[in-house]
Each structure stands twice: as structure tokens, then as C-alpha cells.
Amino acid sequence: MKLRSWLSTCSSATSISTADDATSLPPQTTRNFLFSDTSSASPSSQDTSSSSSSLQSNLSLQTLPSVPSLQKLSPDQTLTLALSSLSHHHVLASLKPRPLHVTALALHHNLLYAASGTEINVFDVNSYALVDTFNGKDSLSGSVKSFTFCNGKVLTAHQDCKIRVWKSTETKRHKLVATLPTVMDYFRRFIFPKNHFQIRRHRKRLWIEHHDTVSGLAIANNLIYSVSWDKYLKIWSVPNFRCLQSIKAHDDAINAVVASIDGTIYTASADSRIKVWRPPIGERKYALIATLEKHKSAVNALAVNDDGTTLFSGACDRSILVWEREDSANYMVVTGALRGHSKAILCLINVSDLLLSGSADRTVRIWRRGSDGRFCCLTVTNAHEKPVRAVTAVTEGGSPGGGAVKVFSGSFDGEIKVWKVFVSTLNSQ
Template identity: 90%
Template sequence: MKLRSWLSTCSSATSISTADDVVSPPSQTTLNLLFSDTSSASPSSQDTGSSSLQSNLSLQTLPSVPSLQKLYPDQTLTLSLPSLSQHHLLASLKPRSRHVTALALHHNLLYAASGNEINVFDANSYALVDTFNGKDSSSGSVKSVTFCNGKVLTAHQDCKIRVWKLLETKRHKLVATLPTVTDYFRHLIFPKNHVKIRRHRKRLWIEHHDAVSGLAVANNLICSVSWDKCLKIWSVPDFRCVQSIKAHDDAINAVVVSIDGTIYTASADRRIKVWGRPPGERKYALIATLEKHKSAVNALAVNGDGTALFSGACDRSILVWEREDSANNMVVTGALRGHTKAILCLINVSDLLFSGSTDRTVRIWRRGSDGRFCCLTVTDVHEMPVRALTAVTEGGSPGGGAVKVFSGSFDGEIKVWKVFVSSLIS
């Protein structure tokens, strides 16, 4: 079969463009595809356990069609790709409520927020260990789960942040609600602490007045963001609100903190804002505003050393931001395209980036030796949009490793699957 005829059969498949602002596969592993047998190159969204690289390769990992036409005019194509990954579905967990809105791992326990409940599973046996907050329906949907000094923090639709203690029986006990009663009455008596949120309505500046959409912890500080457009910073261990910032012009959807303490917030106003402490100052201030997305930004992730930021938005793209200099100026160095609908969640584990989307798929991306990212594989194990992701690295064979991934969707299921990648950075 001629190259041109084969290209016409796969032109409808999603590919990673080789434009300047989009990454393409680097050169590490060589794979031969014979166009006389197109079945070996058909798109495959889930690995069936075959050892054949051809059967596991998805067309999403190929360069763009025009590039192939120019570079490979003959009938045999040799592609240079990074080490390919394989993924196997291990289990499917079903919390008692419907939508899975948040996932988090802590000490071999998986915390899954579903409606107003937080279900806790053993991350190895997948047995249900505990369910808490289920009786408090007034708290609304749980938006985020994180951990600080052995405590579990949950963000709720009722504008509150709740702090839970894990008991020896693996049960959870509520120990505080933010803002705390002590903090509340400390500010209540002073009129200057009351801020106008709507016409004829005021709240204390330490309170969120809309759903708390995200939590992040770093350097003994808790960062919370809300649909009320504010970023609030809480001290540990007294859980006192120390700063409140009107951060965006629309609802804030995500917050992450890098290893150096820099805070990133993402909003429906299409902007990402960078917050840091000026030298000698205790308060956070705006460092930069990142504006490249064309629609609401839903998800953020940072890499291990804090040098790269990943943002996912309703415009179906994932942008890679990197620091240009020591002044925290950040520029877009790549745009990862392939999802056909909005990006809802992102996580970075080792040298892998996982993205979940409204298109019901999870994509795994990896940076190559030339600094560019490519899509290793695509999974479509969910029947509804993928809302939450969490993962943990595991040991593997020499020169390789594995990542156990938990993905939750609006169908109420949590899928557990393992990704095997060669030369995984631990």
C-alpha cells in the first residue's frame, strides 16, 4: 500500500502537531511499521497485555501527517519514539455516591470524595476502610482533599474547610472547621474585618463566601481557593487565616504550590497567577500573570523541582510553562494537544504527566531527551468525564518502573490501573 493511501486512512486520528508551540516525539527507541499491514498501526486506547509494540502503539504518538509525507516517501516507515508504556486495568471501585470529585493518596490509603462523602480505601487491597462526612449533607459536595501534619483537609461547597484526624482504628474524627471559632470571634468585633460581598451583605475577610474549590499545602501553610475569586492562606498548626487576596476576576478552579513555596492559581477568567513572597516580606504578593489559554483554566500541576508548570483548560490544550530566569518570568515552551474536550485534572508523577478530560480519556505524556513531550498512551476505561487523578510510583524491573494510577469520573467509578514505563525517574 502506498504511503499516501495509508495516510488518508488515518488522517482522522488525533496526532501531536509539530508546530513550533507543540511538542513532538523525541528520539530514543526505534519502531518499524510496514504500511502493507495497516492493522498493526491501528489506534488502540488500552493495552491488552501483548508484548508486541505495534499492537500497543496509538496513532496519537505519531508526528503530524504533513511531516510524514515529507520525511518518509517510501512504503516502510521508521519512527523514533521514547520508551513506550503499557497499562493494565487492575480494579474498579464504586463509592456509594455518584460523582467522584477528588482523589488523594496518603499512607497507603486512597481518599475518594463522592458527593458529600469521603470514602477511604486500602490502596493495596482496595477494601473500603472508612466513610466519613456522609451524615453532614449540608456541607455540600467535597471539592478537594489534601494532607497536613498528619491531618486530612477537605474543601466543601458550603464555603468551609474541615480538618480530620486519622485514628488508630482508621476512622476519621472531625477536629476543626476553618475558620475556627477562635479565629472567628477574634475578628468579629472589629468593623474593619467585615467586607462587602454583595449588596447589603457582609462577611469576615477570613471566610470564603462561595464553594472552596481547591487546597494546597507547603511550608507549614495551607492555601485555599474558592469560587468567590479569593486566595486565602492559613497558618499551621493553629489553622488561623493570615492573608486573604482578591486574586482573580472570576471563579478560581485550581491551586498548586511548588517546592520553593511559589503559589499558582487558575481561574475561569482564563488567567494563571503566580504568587510569592518578596525578600524580607511575610505576605504573598503577585509576581506574574500568565495569559495564553483561550478559555477557563481548570487544572494545574507542577513538576518535582518546581521548574515547570502544567495548565489544562476548556480550550482542550495543556500548556507547559517554564521559568525563563531567576525572576520567575515564565514562558510557554510547549502545548500538548490531543484531548478533544476540556481538560479537568492534571497530575505530575516522576517524569510523567497524566491528564483527564471531558472526552472520558486519560492521556500519559512524557518529556523526551530533547525537552519535548509526547503522548505515550491513551486510556478510555471510563464512560463519563474524568474528574480526578492521583498516582504513586512503584518498583519495577531494572531500567524501568511502574506507576499505579487511580482515576475517578462522573460515572461514580474509580479505575485502578498500572503503567509500566522503561527508564522511569523515581
């Protein structure tokens, strides 16, 4: 089951139980298992719905309400009031490059890269002006699924099984400089029969090639990692872009990949599993070190925090699980679940101490871990008319965990919404 089939999965999914339901997760892994939509007084569906409507009604406000003073409140009252008043937001702009699905967003050097069908549009983050449009004439490449950046180059993952490398000129125009696998790498392997493997009856491919949509890209330690609906994880060297290793990583389509700062790789699949990869000590080739199995349906999105100790996973079961390292052996355990979305989670990104999630329920939620270790939902945006497929963000001033965050969300309605979210610390005056 691929990511493209999430609609049927969501419609058939059973309702998600609350944190106290022992069938959701085994007792030994339900530490700090939370109902995390703090906009509601209780985890009941009725309260959640009414509270979300209250939050969403503030989206169109152009003037920001003032934050109440917290000086005279007791600690418990202060926490409750702070969470309900913690963030304010309003729409800065709405970009609609083409009337097609927005399939990927990424920020790099004050530029926003937005994929809409086969076309890639580049916007200035500050002025929202369209700087460049490229790949629009290559109709055979299929839709763009993911971006990553390496040594001043832009790498894009495509539906035609290819990874393309682009170089930005001084005028911010983008020029194609390579396609992976490269021609040199292809012919170097082609002459040896051992490099060919059968993908279906009467059809063979080189092991360095993906043979289905490339769904995700990541980069760490001068290596590029690509995953595909063909179930394979491939590892490429920099700067010569040679394929170093190909691993059949899952039993179904792989939907996402992220790389931790320490080089640990996480892959998420429609087989409901997340797998963890790292080279054994003293070796270069990656090997499986753990399989994480708690989701009940296809895992669509992954995000990792800045220090690599916490992993977030979003799935068609409408939940976001929080995984943390249990010991020095990198064993990971579920320590919480963020609930509030009513349909499949389609995208996740971690920025500073904030987690942003986009869903098929057409909303974007912003989550934050408090000083007590609990996550709370700071705000909900619902300006999109169709499922939110991509989200990215950048902090603007202030200390980490405080100040403003500029959020970009892309949807199947073809629009990119730009939000500015003002986040105050719990001890703000």
C-alpha cells in the first residue's frame, strides 16, 4: 500500500483510543502517553471538536490579541492559561504557482522550493516573489516528491524513478547538472551481469537504479539517502554521486526517510514499520539495528529533533508517535502520542523545539514540548480546502522556543499558505 492510497486507508480506519486504552500500546511502552490537544478540557471527541473550532475561528484575524498577564496566577492556572494563549497567528500570504497538487516544500538560503506536479517553483521567503521556475517542460519526469540540499546543489526526487541534481546560478536560475544514477556509474556497472537483478518477469534493472517512484531524500555525513516505493533504500556518495549500497529495507512501499545528526537513518513504510539503520562499528556499509512497530497502518512521515534523540512518526492511523532513545545502544521506545488530527498524517517537520504536522483533515497543527516533558498543541490552522501534503518553517528572531515562526503549508488544493506564528515562553510576562 503506497502513500497514494491513504484515502482508502483513512476511510476504513477504526477510531483511535485514548491514552488509557491498553490495546493502543503495550503497558511497558505507554509512559507519558498523552492526549495532547490542550485546547480541549478532556479527550472526548465532542470537546475536541468544539475546541478545535474555537481555535480555527481565529485564523482570519489580522490583529493579534494580547497575551494575558500570568503574574498573579497559581502554577496550575499559569500553565493552563499559558497553553491556551501561547501562540497567535495570521495569514501573511497565499501562493498558488499552478492549479495542481503541492507535493513538496523545502527552505534553503531564504528561498522556498515548492513542487507542483512536474514543475518546481522558487520563491523569495521575504518578498514572496517568484524567483525561478524549472523542470516544468520535463513532463516525463513525473511529480516531484522530495527535496534535499548538498554543497550548493538542489536534489529532487521524481516519480520517474530518478534523482535529479540542479545547480543554482548567480541569478538564482537552476540548471540540471546530473541525473542519478549518473551515466558514468551506469555504464561502469552495466557490463557485469552480477550487477543486474530481476524486478519482475522478463525485466531486469541495475541494482543502482530505483524502479519505482523515489519518495524521499535525506543527507548526512556527506552521504545521500534515497527511498522509493520499490521498497529499497539506496546510499549515494558525495560529490561524485555514485551509488554505494542498495538495501531492500521494507516489505512494502517506503514513504519517508530522515537522517539524524549522528548519521542514524530512519525509514518509514506502508508496511506499518519504521526501521533504523547504521553501520556497525568499524564498517562502512549500513545495517539494520532496530525495527519499530507500534503504528497500526501505513507510516507516511518522519521527523527527528535537532540532537537526534527524539523521533516523530505520523501514520494513516491519525496518530503521531514520539520515540526516544532508551539507552546508549540506541534502543528506542514510544514515550508519547500526539492526538488531535482526524485523518491521516501526511507530513511532519521539527523546527527548534516545535513539531509541525500536516494532515488529510486539511489542518496544520503546531506542537511543543513543555518543561515537564509533555507535548501540547499550540495552534491549529484550517485555511486549506484539501489535504495538507507538505509543511516547512523557519524561526525569526527570539530565543529558541520563543519569538516568531514563519510557516509554509502546501496542499492538494494547489495553494501554499504562509503563516506567522508568535510563540511566547511559559514564563513570559
